[in-house]
Amino acid sequence: MQLLSGDARRAVFAPLDDGALRSEAVVRRVGSAIGLGLLADGEQLPTETDLATMLNVSTMTLREALSELRKLGLVQTRRGRGGGSFVCSREDVLAELADARLAELGTTDLRELGDVHGAVAAAAARLAASRASRTETARLRDLVDRLASAGSVTGQRRIDGRYYIELAACAQSVRLTMQEMDLHLELGQLPWPPAHSPGLLDVIVAGHRAVVDAIEDRDAARARALAEAHVETRTLWAIELRLQRLGDAAAPRSEREVS
């Protein structure tokens, strides 16, 4: 089996940081990679040994993670010749996984993640304002148009992620680009706010458009400020969604739905 070797793939199979509950970290990483389309439906995962080595976890931990992924229905294991573990993309399961992840995090964790993303995105937008060519600006604009008309949650997520990664590439910075990829594998583990309140997609689209306008005007300070403010807004959405979960846990509401 030939593994894909693009840079986003490297991020998917990069070693996990040290920490407790590593099998859950594997499950989350694989889940967000499926949600972002980096692992496609029906795709075969590397062998257990290879996967354990890439992610820097023990085979034991990896087996636990695979067993959990099977239980969730995100991975199917077939035995025998041509066997192995195969990806099953399921939007409902991914949404449940994202809700569960949100419930584990504190509001400060969400703020921290937002702080870093804000710093990276703002720096990328500022540099892009002086470094993006006309072609690149047009490509950013095209991505935002596609985001506005994307139908599914996964489609919106992927285009939003591509927008941020392209923005960093327009800054001519490999490091900012790789940071965005890593951040999106983490952000992809959380619920997508427009799935809970569809009007928010318009806010995201308007936010990105304003940044692209500033880049086109070569206004670095405005591009930076707008990009930063937009990420801040989205961080507040995540925090409010998190706090709503407290209410849900205390008194389950019938209108609560997993989208």
Next chain:
Amino acid sequence: MTDRGAAEVARVTGAVSDLVEQVFVTVSRVREGVLSSVERNGLRAGSWVPPDGVSELLREPGQLAVGLGLVVAPRPELDLTQRLEWWQVDPDAGGQLHTLEPDLRPMSLGFYDYTTAEWYDVPRRTGRRHAFGPHVDVHGTGRYLLTLTEPVVAESGFVGVAGADVPVRRFEASLLEALGHLPVPFVVLNAEERIVLSTAPRWLVGALVPPGGVSAGPVAEVPGTPWRVRLVREESVLRP
């Protein structure tokens, strides 16, 4: 233009041009390898770049390229989909060669949409070679590169683009070494006014030069590329 300025800009341009031509020799050998495969085996044959030749090319002493190969023009009527035959040297693995297998599924966050990339599109449209960059090769190698390409056209038409990736760092190091003593401050600009290379600390590689940004020093075009060398007036930034 002073005589010294003219001589200096000619010297720098000559050195840039030598390096560029050296890379294009490699690109041409890839192209010739592809053409002879296509002519021998037809368009439907599985692979067109002879791997032995690639390995030899990438291991040549003084080779600037760290990656090279062919990106195939998709031709749905012949069942030819997007495809790369691209090899890279992995400096972290003792110079081992491996193929680049980027994600070619449009639905993925990591989709490597090369048909819209300038290094592919310009040779396809113009039929001429192209030097693109510096650019972040996002969703591909993830490196900061100059990508030099030329079209591969067989009797049956446009087959794809042969090319080579040269890390910006390596190009800079080789040029400075070739120039010997510390050259007068200059920038190499591409057609979009982006700085490809600079020996003036205020002008950063990758930046776009705003209109009227660089002082009007002696200029010379680098033949067969969209690049030109311009001497700039520069005072040290180290002086308080």
